[in-house]
Amino acid sequence: MRPVSYSRVADVATAIGTVAADPGSAFLAGGTTEVDLQRIHVSRSRRLVDINDLPLRQIEELPGGGVRIGALARMSDVAQALPIRRRFPMISQALLLGASPQLRNMASIGGNLMQRVRCGYFRDVVAPCNKREPRTGCSALHGVNRGHAVLGTSEHCIATHPSDVGVAFMALDAVVLTQGPGGQRQIAIDDFYLVPGDRPDREHPLAHGELVVAIEVPPTPMASTSLYLKVRDRESYEFALASAAVAISLHDGTIDDVRLALGGIATKPWRARRAESVLTGAPATPETFTSAAEAELADAIGHGMNDFKIELARRTVVRALRMVTGDPQLHDGMAEGLLSEDGSGPADGSGPADGSGS
Ligand SMILES: Cc1cc2nc3c(=O)[nH]c(=O)nc-3n(C[C@H](O)[C@H](O)[C@H](O)COP(=O)(O)OP(=O)(O)OC[C@H]3O[C@@H](n4cnc5c(N)ncnc54)[C@H](O)[C@@H]3O)c2cc1C
Ligand code: SF4
Structure with missing residues (x-):
């Protein structure tokens, strides 16, 4: 003991x-x-x-249309908060598609951002794992890696970042407010998450004892019609195989502005900047969406069992963009057709059929 x-x-x-x-x-x-x-x-x-008695549970509207979420606000409270549902539906959807109602009632937003990877080897103390025990090796590289990342990986770690709401925050350029022994800091969400490189044990730039006190989401008018699409092995209580948070602004069928971030496929919530630059100024058509998805996934690397995720991610991006632009050919906005019936990969059967999780 x-x-x-x-x-x-x-x-x-x-x-x-x-x-x-x-x-x-x-x-x-x-x-x-x-x-x-x-x-x-x-x-x-x-x-x-x-830290549950700290006064960090408030969800406040900011002048100009942003919102400040206290780090101890519960996932369920944030998901239901009116300013979040009205101005940033992708945040609410990402939260409601995560975990279970009981977990969401307990789990805090700060804890969600700080959660650890779900890689089975990380959670098995007898397996070599560079993230848990630096310089011991990565068991997932040649092991069971069906749920692992295809973007942002290194030869030292390929674990997927598990947070859903982190993906929405990434699309919205949220800022993490911290307070620590060295004072207060404001950290752009893209800098808050580190890719593994040769230090997979370092996931954040936080000092020991540095507390996340709040997350600020800046005003983003087009986010009022945003969405979060999550593709997973079963329809509830499951982490993402691929996900997309998207907000878009259209003018006469042309994309004025767009925010796109991806989850379930990368070592950190992944801002799809290449896709955004293909989309901006282009007509909002399925062909444009496909080009954008291909540009974003061009450098993706599979490790065998997770090769199917590259195609799955492309389809998820295209589907999310079609949904957010109201493509009448989609029936009801769900993710049917993205995964095969046995859940092993895309519906064309190109993924492995082992059924193993991450
Ligand atoms: C079965 C299961 C399914 C899940 N499914 C999903 C899912 O589908 N999607 C998803 O996004 N998440 C999922 N989760 C993860 C869940 O959302 C996180 O466990 C939760 O959000 C963590 O919040 P917490 O308040 O419980 O953090 P804790 O467990 O208390 O803390 C987590 C870590 O963060 C640190 N920490 C906590 N708060 C702060 C702070 N304010 N500042 C600095 N460090 C801090 C702690 O020291 C600890 O290291 C799932 C979890 C479980 C158990
Ligand atoms: S993928 Fe990362 S977390 Fe998993 S075994 Fe390799 S080093 Fe550890």
């Missing part, structure tokens, strides 16, 4: 001071990731500092 101490703090300064002073400590929010990882000995924190 490994003893773990627990304390509950009531103010931000004490929370930061307590964790910063002890390298073996960690913040505890909803506990839906941290407690799991403690149980399987992946997280080895000796001290858990419960």
Whole structure:
């Protein structure tokens, strides 16, 4: 048995001071990731500092149309908040398509951004894993990697980032507000997530003891008709195989402006900037959408079992763009036709049929 101490703090300064002073400590929010990882000995924190009493639960409208979400706001509360549903439906949809109602009632937004990867080798303490134990190797490279990433990978790690709402935040240029031993910082979401490179153990630029206090989403008028499309092995309680968060502004059938980010296929929530540049100024047609998807996936690398994800991601991008532009040939906006009936890959059968998860 490994003893773990627990304390509950009531103010931000004490929370930061307590964790910063002890390298073996960690913040505890909803506990839906941290407690799991403690149980399987992946997280080895000796001290858990419960931050649930901190005054960080508010969801506030900002002047000009943005919104500020306290780091301890629950996923379910954020999903239901009126300013989120009206101005940023992709955030609400991404949250409601994640986890289960019980988990969403416990899990905080800050904890969601900080959640760890679902790679089976990361969670199996006897398997070599560079993320858990630097310089031990990556078991997934030649192992069971059906759920792993095809973009942003390195020879040291190919784990997919699991957050759904992180993908919506990425499309919306959200900013992560932190407070730590070194003071306050505002970190653009794209800089908040690091690709693995040769340091897969570093996922964020945060110092030990640096607390996420809020996420700010800037005003984005076109996001009021945005959407989040999630493709997965079953229709609930499952992580994404591929997902897309998209907002678009059209003028006479031409794309004025667009935001597109992808999930389930990359080592961090993935802003699809190449696709955005193909789309901007082009006619909103299926042909344009296909070119945009191909441009974004041009450098994608499969590792065997997950090769099918490259085609799946292309189809997800095209489907999401057709949905958000109201393509009348789509029936009801769901993801049918993207996965084969056995869930192993695209409907044309080009994916593996092993059925193994990430
Ligand atoms: C069965 C299951 C299914 C799931 N499915 C999905 C899914 O489909 N989509 C999805 O997006 N997520 C999914 N999740 C993940 C879930 O959303 C996260 O576990 C949850 O959001 C984490 O929030 P928490 O408050 O419980 O964090 P905790 O578990 O308390 O903390 C997680 C980590 O973040 C750190 N932390 C927490 N808050 C802060 C803060 N404010 N500042 C700095 N560090 C902090 C903790 O120290 C810890 O390392 C699933 C989880 C489970 C268990
Ligand atoms: S993919 Fe990353 S998390 Fe998974 S075994 Fe390799 S190094 Fe570890």
